[in-house]
Each structure stands twice: as structure tokens, then as C-alpha cells.
Amino acid sequence: MAAKRKTPVKSRNPDLIRGVGKYSRSKMYHKRGLWAIKAKNGGFFPRHDPRHDPKPKVPASAEKPPKFYPAEDVKKPLLNKRKPKPTKLRASITPGTVLILLAGRFMGKRVVFLKQLPSGLLLVTGPFKINGVPLRRVNQSYVIATSTKVDISGVNVEKFDDKYFAKEVDKKKKKSEGEFFEAEKEDKKELPEDKKEDQKSVDASLIKSIEGVPDLKAYLAARFSLKSEDLPEMWEGLK
Structure with a gap:
């Protein structure tokens, strides 16, 4: 259906020529009826306030x-x-499992798993007296679990949590102008005596269990390594 054409609006005052209307200003005043509106409002045009x-x-x-x-x-x-959800522990890692560290300062060392901390990290130890690995926290993503187990029923690990391993923050002192340009010398912090005693007590209980198993002490002291002659069939104990 065709659209209807709009009828052109005719002006009341058509142009004679461009810019000049047919009727004068006074004629249009009467033609538009403005006189009636003015008379109705007392001689004034109504204005919007x-x-x-x-x-x-x-x-x-x-x-x-x-x-x-x-x-x-x-x-x-x-x-x-x-x-945040608690980190799920791998099924192959149980208390007493011997783990192989894959990263960090003690990479390749064998350690004994003691327990999982609330943060999800694993609490392990060498023991320190056997292979030099102290009590420390490791991520289970960087360990390999072996089939070797150690009896840790006599080891008390209740006091160890994430706060135990938190670093003490020292308050920074304001430096003078001369000290500011001097090279900073980092002093080695000594381990507190109470933590040394904790390490000794854990090692003493673990070593009793380790010495009761033949060749276990030498196994923990040896660093894990692979040779070109090693075959994948020999790695069945690693998970």
C-alpha cells in the first residue's frame, strides 16, 4: 500500500515576491484573531510564567x-x-612417606613427610642429622612420593603450624645521610634455640624408627638421580 501524500500547508499570507507578503502586519493581526485573545485577557496577551x-x-x-x-x-x-578450599592431599602421600624434592635448595634430597598444614603445604624433614634437610614446608606439586614408608608414630608434630614458620619482621630504622650511601651489610640471622631443640627432638624420634629398618638410613642420605641406563620400568615406586 502506497504511503499517503501529505497535503502542503498553505500560508495565510502568501508571498507576492520573495520576502514581501500579500497582507500587512496589521491585516494579519486581525486575520489571525489576535485581537480577540487580547480583548479576552484585559488588553494583554497571556504570558507563561x-x-x-x-x-x-x-x-x-x-x-x-x-x-x-x-x-x-x-x-x-x-x-x-x-x-578458598582446603588443598586436597594426593592419595600417594601419607604420614611417613618418603618424598623426593624436585625444586629448591634441597633439590634431589629425600625427606620424610610428617603432616599437611592448614595452608595445604607439606611438613617434611630429612632428618637433619642424616641428610641436612631441616623442618620445612614444601608444595606437593614439587615432590615425588615413593613407596618407602617410615614409622612416625613416636614423633610429636602438634606444635608445628604455618605460624611456626612465619618470619619475624624487623622495624626499619631511619638512616642518616652517610649511612644511606653506604653498602648494606646483611647480618646472618641465627636460628633461635627453641627451634633447634624442636629439630633435635623430631630427629631423635625419627632416627630410632629409621635405624630399625636395614639400609633405610643410607637410602635417605643418598641424593636421587637418574642415569641413561635407567629404564621407566624401574620407576614403579615413584608417584
């Missing part, structure tokens, strides 16, 4: 706008509703 209009209510903002806006864009952290 905007002061009597009801002002629209602006909704109050919930937050007060800041007075300062940063010149650079500030990254807004994304909302994270993920709740």
Missing part, C-alpha cells in the same frame, strides 16, 4: 561525589566470590 512551574525533584545520589578525580585511570579490582 516559568516561576509557577513545579520544579522537578532531583533524586539524591546514594554516594557523595568525590572532590578529587585521579589524573590516571585507577584499576578497580574485580569481584571475586571464590572461597
Whole structure:
């Protein structure tokens, strides 16, 4: 269906020539009926007074706008509703399992797994007297579990938690102008005596169990390594 054509609006005062109307200003005053509107309102044209209009209510903002806006864009952290869950321990790692460390200062050393801490890290020890690995925390992603087990029923590990391994933060002292340019000398911090005693007590209980098994002490003291002659069939005890 074709759209209807709009009829052109005819002016009441057609142009004789461009810019010159057929009727004068006074003639159009009567032609438009403005005289009647003026007579109806006491000789005055009605005017709209905007002061009597009801002002629209602006909704109050919930937050007060800041007075300062940063010149650079500030990254807004994304909302994270993920709740931390306890780390699941691998089925091959049980208390007393001998583990092989794959990274860190003691890479390749064999250690005994004691327990899992609330943070999900593993509490292990060499013992220190056998292979030099002290009580420390390791991530289970960087260990290989072996089929060898050590009896740790006589070892008390209740006092060891994540706070036990927390570093003490020293308060920084203000440096003078001369000390600021001097090279800083890092003093070696000595291990507290109470932690040394804890290591000795854990080692003493573990070594009693280790000495009761033939060749276990030498096995823990040896560093793990692979040779070109080693075949994958020989690694059945590693998980």
C-alpha cells in the first residue's frame, strides 16, 4: 500500500515576491484573531510564567561525589566470590612417606613427610642429622612420593603450624645521610634455640624408627638421580 501524500500547508499570507507578503502586519493581526485573545485577557496577551512551574525533584545520589578525580585511570579490582578450599592431599602421600624434592635448595634430597598444614603445604624433614634437610614446608606439586614408608608414630608434630614458620619482621630504622650511601651489610640471622631443640627432638624420634629398618638410613642420605641406563620400568615406586 502506497504511503499517503501529505497535503502542503498553505500560508495565510502568501508571498507576492520573495520576502514581501500579500497582507500587512496589521491585516494579519486581525486575520489571525489576535485581537480577540487580547480583548479576552484585559488588553494583554497571556504570558507563561516559568516561576509557577513545579520544579522537578532531583533524586539524591546514594554516594557523595568525590572532590578529587585521579589524573590516571585507577584499576578497580574485580569481584571475586571464590572461597578458598582446603588443598586436597594426593592419595600417594601419607604420614611417613618418603618424598623426593624436585625444586629448591634441597633439590634431589629425600625427606620424610610428617603432616599437611592448614595452608595445604607439606611438613617434611630429612632428618637433619642424616641428610641436612631441616623442618620445612614444601608444595606437593614439587615432590615425588615413593613407596618407602617410615614409622612416625613416636614423633610429636602438634606444635608445628604455618605460624611456626612465619618470619619475624624487623622495624626499619631511619638512616642518616652517610649511612644511606653506604653498602648494606646483611647480618646472618641465627636460628633461635627453641627451634633447634624442636629439630633435635623430631630427629631423635625419627632416627630410632629409621635405624630399625636395614639400609633405610643410607637410602635417605643418598641424593636421587637418574642415569641413561635407567629404564621407566624401574620407576614403579615413584608417584
